[in-house]
Amino acid sequence: MLSGDQGSKNPFMVWRVNVRDQSFRREPIPSSWERLGGRGLLARILMDEVPGDCDPLGRENKLIFAPGLLVGHMLSSCDRISVGAKSPLTRGVKESNAGGRTGLQITHLGIKALILEDQPEKSGWWLLHLSTQGVRFEAADDLVGLGVYETANRLLARYGDKVAIALIGPGGERLYSAAGIQNLDKDRVPSRINARGGLGAVMGSKGLKAIVIDARDGSKPPIADPGAFRQAQKEYTKAVIEHPQSELYRDYGTASMTRTTQAFSALPTRNFSSGQFEGAEQISGEFMRQQMLNRGGDCEPAHACMAGCTIRSSNVYGGPDGKMVVSPLEYETIGLMGSNLGIDSLDTIAQLNWMVNDIGLDSIEIGAALGVAAEAGLMEFGDGKRAMELVNEIYKDSETGRFLGNGAASTGRALGVERVPVVKGQAISAYDPRAIKGTGVTYITSPQGADHTAGLTIRAKVDHLEPKGQARLSAKAQVNMAGYDTLGACIFAGYGFAAAPQTIAALLNARYGWDVDKSILKILGKETLDLERQFNQMAGFTKADDCLPEWMLREPIQPINAVFDVPEEELETMFDD
């Protein structure tokens, strides 16, 4: 029987919703889906049900929510929700995962995967209400055009404080390719975003403004061997807490990365024209922490986005008066909306972050788009006020706002800019690939496009400028990340698992009654990547798409004067055993 527990109160099933006839079915889990979750399950479902050459905003694309295999028990940092579809931005396979409440609550309803399919015939906006009773469509025209924060407030008032919510902002309603899906964090702030690749636009194309998940009558997923699970959980949690990296993330958050990328000439500066920024200190994690301690009030240097997380790498950023501006303020935003725009004020970056959150957009993609716009002269690098004006254009859905809202590549086309930092149409993250070559390999070979979470290499003990060996390093990281994404584990939980690798198999076996061994992470990761590559092939991708933009290959990054020169032969064999 599926999920390993006979007589379970909570047998997992596939929940299938058709947005055209507003029908809902609970279906048994196909056997080839049973041993997958999160990103791996998304890839499997896309391969089984979505034609690779479909229109991402059309009837045949499906928007799928799949919790990872370990989600449901508040295992530290392991309750993430993966959302996937064919991406309107990359036009390939897309998985984007987020923390917050959604993953946990969706498993408490016994949902293996929530599949949203087809497209409404008539105009009009809806929200889905999920509970143990099933799925209900409710009219949502009164929420249209509202920002994410206002929408979340109204939905919380209507459905109560305990619900989880996944919603889109005006960006998703307008089908912008940079639109994401926002989820409530454990404190009901709607800023845990499934950011990359335009999944918010897919949700918008299905006429859905929000998904409200009320799991109060639900229950935790059944565990085949509770004693063994508890034991493995203890070991894993101890490994996470004791790892020195956890303390670093708790105290400084991901912003601790700024000084590191600055040291390696990898901090994107002024549209990736330099790898070091003269204002790096003012946007560093150390500076931010001191500022938050000084300001007090709502400021929290450590914050958990998911209940039960012991790492607490998130934060609450407060302004000069100590009042919350945005939560979280993360490194990627600090890079792409800070140094990449020549902006050295965390207050400005935080404000920009709030605005893109409210429209419901990926801050990496919009930061890159603004960098391209600055290159074209629409703003001066360093002009924070002007950057806000341009984001306001996106709010207003003006002509300028539209190409910005569709991301960096769209902005480059509209303005005739060559220096556009994208791979497979998706903006490069805050690690310059010329200086961190292993991450460059990830950007070009990941089926997800330029995605650092698919396989970041910057903290590996290697010379990041040495072209040899980077391909293998990236392959190892990509397989592991795909594995963690399938488990529903936050990347930062990875240190705990790396320090106590036996706990992955132990947790899975205890939960599901399986008999897997320590190779399971790699097995899951490889299967996921294989499925994703197959989908991309069907979507028309070839090896020619695995490359950095031409201008970036030509132009060395300063001051380290490095080019991306990983040998082609190494790329070809990087995933070979």
Added chain:
Amino acid sequence: MINRLEVDLPSQSTMEDLLRQLQIELSPEHLLLARNGRVVDVDQTLQEGDLVNLMPAMSGGTF
């Protein structure tokens, strides 16, 4: 909070000597050591005017 520190070391000193002088508690396996923007090992000899960065490292496939 320390932003930047100037350190005097005897000539032919290595990264390891620097870590010892600074009384860094983290073991070298948890550290990424960079000299003038490039990752080096603990036995790397340092020279006058070198810019050294000490950063947290990861291992085990989660970088």
